[in-house]
Amino acid sequence: MGDLYITRLHEGTIVIYAVSVLLYFIDFLNRNRMANKVAFWLLAFVWGFQTIFLLYYMFDTGRFPVLTLFEGLYFYAWVLVTLSLAINKLLKVDFIVFFTNILGFMIMAIHTFAPVQYDSNVMSDQLVSELLLIHITMAILSYGAFSISFVFSLLYLIQYDLLKRKKWGKLLWRISDLSRLDYWSYILNVVGVPMLILSLILGLQWAWIKVPDLAWYDAKLLGSFIVLAIYSIYLYLKAGKGMHGKSLSLLNIASFLIVLINFFLSGKLSSFHFWYQ
Known part of the structure; x- marks a missing residue:
């Protein structure tokens, strides 16, 4: 039940991340500051969940979780989101923020939905579906x-x-x-x-x-x-x-x-x- 709950939280984070990317795209085209502001806070919410999961993995494995491909992907996605927030807040370089989050979303999607990381074949099939x-x-x-x-x-x-x-x-x-x-x-x-x-x-x-x-x-x-x-x-x-x-x-x-x-x-x-x- 715990693994399923974590999986659902990952999927919810992906949805929020997708909305953030959509709003950054709107700002990218129209310089919509309201869309940029909401996208920033949604991205901050994603970063918060990522950080919690990262700490959870550290506690669960007893080490820094980067030794496997999927652990590395998750940490990579966390780094991209962290850099995006820093760039958005400090440098105001919108083009870099938007395209960085496209890449970050791809990495998060690969990590969340790739079934190789799950032991249960039933859960793997469900995630792919x-x-x-x-x-x-x-x-x-x-x-x-x-x-x-x-x-x-x-x-x-x-x-x-x-x-x-x-x-x-x-x-x-x-x-x-x-x-x-x-x-x-x-x-x-x-x-x-x-x-x-x-x-x-x-x-x-x-x-x-x-x-x-x-x-x-x-x-x-x-x-x-x-x-x-x-x-x-x-x-x-x-x-x-x-x-x-x-x-x-x-x-x-x-x-x-x-x-x-x-x-x-x-x-x-x-x-x-x-x-x-």
Whole structure:
């Protein structure tokens, strides 16, 4: 029961860590100080739990827990979080903090869900199943964000066309203004992209455990990275280049069509995404 309780706390810490990374990503794009502040305190909460677990392992083993691969991974993740907190508080270098926590999350996920560290085969199988569940859930949530973003872009094009043709009817007034539609389309992609990144990290971890002969040219895998790449381009054009308007909405709609292709078509061609077939 004690080991199961520790495992559940590890999983809860991973969820909090994921939320922190998401908020750092929002701040990374928009310089949102509130998101940065909340992300910092969530990360501090993660660090507190990590420190408690580290002390627990020291007491349980009677030594500093770095002699095995999984002990080393945990200490490595703790070091990354510690450095992230120090950098965020002292140096205010946001780019380093965000990317460091992407790496830290990967290390924590590997440590938490890798079944080799557990003696019980039942617990190992359960953890792998839960890893798959979290991966699928986060992927679907990211697709949901992309879907609603697509709707906002579609409404943007409809509203743009009505204004251009000077159709001053009831439909025009029922649709929100262009700047608001553009803003929310962007915000939903800001939420969807980091969730997709975290989902891919966990999915690759699951594949590494369960599909040792995984073909890295698998259609579903390649499709997911293409989706990530095109939405990353969208965010770069919006946040980095200040692009907006009709062209960006068309790109967002095209991006969502790729999401649909990846979800429905590449799943049929995948060698290991059997739950989509």
